Amino acid sequence: MKVVVSSSGADKTSMLDPRFGRCSYFIFVDTETDTVDAVVNEAVSSGHGAGIQAAQSVIEAGAEAVISRRVGPNAFQVLAAAGLTIYESDAASVEEAVVALKAGELTAVNAPTGSSHAGMGGRY
Secondary structure (H helix, E strand, O other): OEEEEEEOOOOOOOEEOOEOOOOOEEEEEEOOOOOEEEEEOHHHHOOOOHHHHHHHHHHHOOOOEEEEOEOOHHHHHHHHHOOOEEEEOOOOEHHHHHHHHHOOOOOEOOOOOOOOOOOHHHOO
């Protein structure tokens, strides 16, 4: 499965970023091959609609699931409509979050885990 993790850095040892739409990087991990690819989140500097733009970019990149601490309502709606599974995680690093997913320790969420505009200005 191709899973994307919101990250503050460009590798799997980086800290999990608590924000989805305004995270610094998306770390794509193939859970079968452990292949890792870091992509800069271009939506991070958007004035408005960062969650939607971020969601569209990970969908276009072929993600099947998302791991993040917070996913706002707009991003959640776009991701869910595309059929992606969304997992909430409080893991410290990207690597820990993926290990928890593989171990069956993460539960898929059925509703947004953050509020609108929560990632702006450091609020989350």
